[in-house]
Amino acid sequence: MDINFGLLFGHDKWQHLSFYTSVSLVLGLTTLLFSTKRNQIRNISIIWVTLMVIGIIEEYRQLLLPDRSAELLDALYNMLGITIGLVIPTFIFSKFSKVQPFPLKRLTYFIIILSPFLLGLLYFNEEPFITFNGSLSDRVRNLLAMINFQ
Incomplete structure (x- = not known):
């Protein structure tokens, strides 16, 4: 298995991360400053989605x-940047005021809904970041033989 670290952690990826972190940080701070305490987490969740x-x-x-x-x-990297950019102001505001916790159950449902779209991007991905030596069927067969599964 060969991993392309240049593609995994390249300059382009850091641009995606920094752009989405910056945008979500500004939107998160603005939302927390101008929202009522009751609506802060709901509004942050809407921005996240x-x-x-x-x-x-x-x-x-x-x-x-x-x-x-x-x-x-x-x-x-877009998703990671968005999450980092919204967690930072939420964490800061939670230290100075009583902010309700994130509704993790709803966010879990949303991630489940997003999964097929991410798999679609994996299908359309033009540059593989992981390549396997040999065919997939040979690798599965070797793995099954290694764990003594006949």
């Missing part, structure tokens, strides 16, 4: 452009 959808749609939009490519890793 909206930015996640925008980040994934943006990757699919790049399929239509001849000089761009849609990549799963770009979408994952």
Whole structure:
């Protein structure tokens, strides 16, 4: 198995991470400053969901452009940046005021809904970040033989 670390942690990925972190940080701070305490977490959740959808749609939009490519890793770095950018102001505000915890159950449902779209990006991914030596069936057969499964 060969891992392309340049593709995994390249300059392009850091641009995705920093852009989405910056945008979500500004939106998160603005939302927490101007929302009532009762609506803060709901509004942060709405921003999180909206930015996640925008980040994934943006990757699919790049399929239509001849000089761009849609990549799963770009979408994952977008998602990581959004999450970091919204967790920072929420954490800071929770130290100074009583902010309700995140509704993790709803966020889990949303991640389950997003999973097929991420798998679609994996299908359209033009540059593989992990390559396997040999065929997949040979690797599965070797794995099963190694654990003595006949």
